[in-house]
Amino acid sequence: MIWEQSVSMIVMLTQCVERGKNKCEQYWPDAGEAKHYGDMQVRTISESMLSSFIIRLFHVQLVSSSLFIFKISNLLLYKECIKNF
Numbered sequence: 001m002i003w004e005q006s007v008s009m010i011v012m013l014t015q016c017v018e019r020g021k022n023k024c025e026q027y028w029p030d031a032g033e034a035k036h037y038g039d040m041q042v043r044t045i046s047e048s049m050l051s052s053f054i055i056r057l058f059h060v061q062l063v064s065s066s067l068f069i070f071k072i073s074n075l076l077l078y079k080e081c082i083k084n085f
């Protein structure tokens with residue numbers, strides 16, 4: 001879907017685990033690693049941890065083409081939910 005729609009940014013509003021409950025699976029490779037999904041290869045180029053979110057840069061490659069994708073995980077929402085809980 002990111003390939004066919006030429007997506008350049010993905011925003012994730014949850015952590016993989018919140019308050020001890022699994023909220024989602026890690027669908028991206030760890031920093032410096034690559035995963036193959038059929039004809040696509042996804043490689044995590046970098047990971048920057050900031051005060052309220054994480055920015056990950058991916059290289060997504062399909063056969064002879066390539067596309068860079070930024071993924072931002074916003075943790076501010078999670079922190080506010082815990083504070084107000």
